Structure formats: C-alpha cells, structure tokens
Amino acid sequence: MLSSAATASATSVSARSGDILYGYLRRKTVAPFRFAQPKQQVYCKSLRPSFVAVRAMSESQTALKNQPQSSASSGKKQALISLSDKKDLATLGNGLQELGYTIVSTGGTASTLENAGVSVTKLDGRVKTLHPNIHGGILARRDVEHHMEALNEHGIGTFDVVVVNLYPFYNKVTAPGGISFEDGIENIDIGGPAMIRAAAKNHKDVLIVVDSEDYQAVLEYLKGGQNDQQFRRKLAWKAFQHVAAYDSAVSEWLWKQTEGQEKFPPSFTVPLSLKSSLRYGENPHQKAAFYVDKSLAEVNAGGIATAIQHHGKEMSYNNYLDADAAWNCVSEFENPTCVVVKHTNPCGVASRDDILEAYRLAVKADPVSAFGGIVAFNVEVDEVLARELREFRSPTDGETRMFYEIVVAPKYTAKGLEVLKGKSKILRILEAKKNDQGKLSLRQVGGGWLAQDSDDITPEDISFKAVSDKTPTESELADAKFAWLCVKHVKSNAIVIAKNNCMLGMGSGQPNRVESLRLAFKKAGEEAKGAALASDAFFPFAWKDAVEEACEKGIGAIAEPGGSIRDQDAIDCCNKYGVSLLFTNVRHFRH
Helix, strand or coil, rough: CCCCCCHHHHHHHCCCCHHHHHHHCCCCCHCCCCCCCCCCCCCCCCCHHCCCHHHHHHCCCHHHCCCCCHHHHHHEEEEEEEECCCCHHHHHHHHHCCCEEEECCCCHHHHHHHCCCEEECCCCCCCCCHHHHHHHHCCCCCCCHHHHHHHHHHCCCCEEEEEECCCHHHHCCCCCCCCCCHHHHHCCCCCCHHHHHHHHHHHCCCCECCCCCHHHHHHHHHHCCCCCCHHHHHHHHHHHHHHHHHHHHHHHHHHCCCCCCCCCCCCCCCCCCEEEEEECCCCCCEEEEEEEEECCHHCCEEEEEEEEEEEEECHHHHHHHHHHHHHHCCCCCCEEEEEECCCCCCEEECCHHHHHHHHHHHHCHHHHHHCEEEEECCCCCCCCHHHHHCCCCCCCCCEEHHHHEEEEEECCCHHHHHHHHHCCCCEEEEHHHCCCCCCCEEEEECEEEEEEEECCCCHCCCEEEEEEEEEEECCHHHHHHHHHHHCCCCCCCEEEECCCCEEEEEEEECEEEEEEEEHHHHHHHHHHHHCCCEEEECCCCCCCCCCHHHHHCCCCCCEEECCCCHHHHHHHHHHCCHHHHHHHCCCCCCE
C-alpha cells in the first residue's frame, strides 16, 4: 500500500466524520506537514522505516507542493488508486480517464498506470495514506457545508472514487517455507485499511472498490451517471468485509506466534468466502449456500471444500455432507480402499490390493443402501475401475446397474475420467486432497459454537488390550482394528462387524446399543461368525444384553473402549463364550 511518513496520530481523521472532521481541518496546526529537514525528499514503501515524530506534523505550517487540486472547488472528479494487486489496473485506469477522472496515485501503482498510457497526478513522497489531507478528501461529506468550506480553505481535494487493495499478507504468511516474524509484521497493511474504512463509511459520496472483479461494473455505473445507493452500499459492505477478513488473518497469525498460546484463543474470527449458492438446503423449503473457510489453518489443508468437480450436476447441501463423510472415512485407510456412504454413514467399506475387489465388496455389504449413495476411493481411478463403476450391476438382482450421486477420489487418469463421465450426465465426479490432521472442528448450537480437535486417532495410536482369558489371533486382531477404524465414522450408537478387511454390517444412530448391534448382525448374516465387532462406546450391560447376544451369534472378538462400572460383567461373559475382548480406552462418539 501507499505508506505514510507520519504515524497513527494522523489517522484520527480517518476514524471520525461530521463536526469532528470539520474541527480537525479548521485547526491551524493541521496545515500539511513537511519533514524536519525540508530539503530532503523522502520516499518510502513501508510505514515502519518511515516513522517521523508526530511533532514534525503538528509544527509544520508549509503547504504541500503536490497536493491534488481541490475537486471540491473545481468540480473535477478525482479517483485515488493504491493497489498491491494490480490485476486489470490498466483497464480501470483507462476507463476512469475516459470518463474524465483525474487519477491520483503514487509508487508502483502510478508507474503501472503510466506504462498503460494513463495520466497520473503523483503524490509527493511525503503525502502518504495516513495524512489528514488524504482522509479529509475522502471523509468530507459533500452535503455538509462546513466540511466543504474547510476543504476549500486548506486546498484539499475530494476523492469521488477510491480503489484500494491490501498488502498480500495472506499470501506471504502461507507461502511454502513460511515467513519470518519480522517479515510478517512488515506485511501488515496500515494505510490501506484506513483508506478503505474511510471511503466505505462515506460511501454516499465516495465509491470504494476493493475487488478487481468489480471494475467493469463500476465503470458502467459511473458511465451511466447513476446514483444507486444500493450499489454503493454493496461495495461498502464488500470493503468492510475485505478489511475484516484481512484483520482476521493477521489476528490468527499473531496468535500462532505467541509463546504458550492456548489451543482455543479467547476469541477468533472465521473468514468465510461464498463458493456457491445452492438450490436448497437439507430440505427443499430451506435456502442454502456453501462457503469456503479462508482461515490460515485451512490453506492447502485438503478436504471436500476445495475439491475439483470434473463432471456432473451442481453439488447440493446433502451432497457436500455425504461427500465429506465418505472422503473423511476413506482417507483413514492406508491400503487401497473403497467406502460407500449413505446419509453420512458408511454402509460399505473394504480394503484390498485389488481395488476392483474392494469396490465390489463395499457395495455387497449393503447394496440396497449403496444405490444412490456416494462412492469414495483412496487410490487413482483408472479406465478399468471406471468401467467397473459404470457397468456394475446390483448384487441384489444382478441386473440393475448401480446408480451413484458422487464418486470422489484423489485423482483420475484421463481415460478413466472419460469413461466415468459416460455413466451419467448428473454423476458428480470429485477430485479431492487428503485432509490434514489436527484441524479444528466447529459445530453450531443455538446462540454459540462448539470447538474441538478433529478425531484423528488411528488404530496405530491405540493399545488394543486383551482383557479376556482368550487372546485374539493375529487375524482377529486385524479384523478388530479394521472394524474399529470403520466404527469411528458411524453415527452413535454405532456397531460395526468386519472380517478380512471388509465391513459385513453396521448399525447406526439407535438410542440404545442393543438395537444398533441387532441391525449390524442382520446385515452381516452368517458371515458374522468368527468376525470382529467394534463398538464406539462401552457396553453398559453384558448379560442378556448386547455382549451376550454378540457372543451367542458366534462373534470371534469384540473391541470396545471399556470404562463401564460393569466392565467385569463383559469380561466374564466373553470368558464364558470363549470370545476375545479388547479394551481400547478410546471412545468414538459421533453425533
């Protein structure tokens, strides 16, 4: 941004308007300032190295040589332009010049404009963005007589258009390799936000522009000589939002630089950017939109929000929820894995060296639920897999071609993508990056938000402690770990039955654990014998309850957190039936 040779005391005019502004401009001590050594012209690109004692400003009585002509008295239109991101600047500059605007600028912005053939009134190196003459020209209300009198008395020109964007702080601190603390501080813009806020506050008279995407609309607005206050208000809102998002990034970065900072700061802002308006929400009568989290913590963090959609109908509210659940689940597995999700619950999971076999087994686990579901892979989708997805028939009748809402994978071959696109015009094909661990999980409740760490614990982080007389075989332990990894993604109360790296059945969302268990066994059928069962939380009862039912149905091993006052009952029950019981000491509730 343009910088200032004076410090923050000069910003007082940018914070107030009305009579305070008038009084400020009328004071004799507010005459434009010069440095203590007037013969030395000082040009600087940063606020910090250009610090000059505040007294240098207050004692000065000399008029600035290069102060822009007062548009208040001349009737000429002026635009102040100060940009870090100069995208489409030439188009804007030429457009404003054609409309008769005098363009005021300095530094790199002025040079870019001049190179594009735009005439520029350059500000003296001493006239920077925190100077009262700049803010007076922005904040002065045209319909307040004494404001205009004060401007004319001091030869201060008004600005009708202010175009500003900020130091690229966000890009700097998120660049590969990071940035030093000193460089981070240097990239915190001061003058830019002050000008933006001043212009946005006085948007009735000053058009504030912070986004190059708005340049064409602004030129059309000015060309038509319109006075649409709603257009101005929208730009003012965008300006304040721009500054708020910028400040939130600075705040987030500074908190992370603070030694011994808590995981959860006393307060924080989540900057959200609209990605798309959705047809409707969870139900057709609900309006909805999708926002991308622009927090520093989410930069290159992966996930569905930043996934590339290669094909298909626009994503819906429920599509995003289901795709997120499927991607989170499949990303947990190291071996080639397929996950099928319906209403955010995994109804089929299988890992195999042959991804085609994994896909078939995942669908087979619950083909009725899989129809119309979401299919996720943690490996590349090639032509062979794409053809299997395109032609695979339902195991229920061997005839009905399986239909899916979404396929999500880390990547696709060109041929695989071509084949998959031929399955359906509406099939949404997503390419996503694996989620980073350690992310913050937020959830809204009435009047507030709950914040917690994401549930990143894996079986490798857990000790599966055998507490029964029978210790599990190597295959039973592997089955228990697989079931445990699946159950953490199933809605509580959750039960998963698995064998040979394949989910055989699951029960989810029941108010009591017994019902979830019965649903899981119903889906697993006879294959449940000798399989492993995982529960997301401890069993409150064992005899004539879930544990004994599981043992009676021939389950080979049970994995649960433990921690119940009746844990010994569960141990005794498993000992009676010769079943291995494993305690993990980790719960996986999911609501």
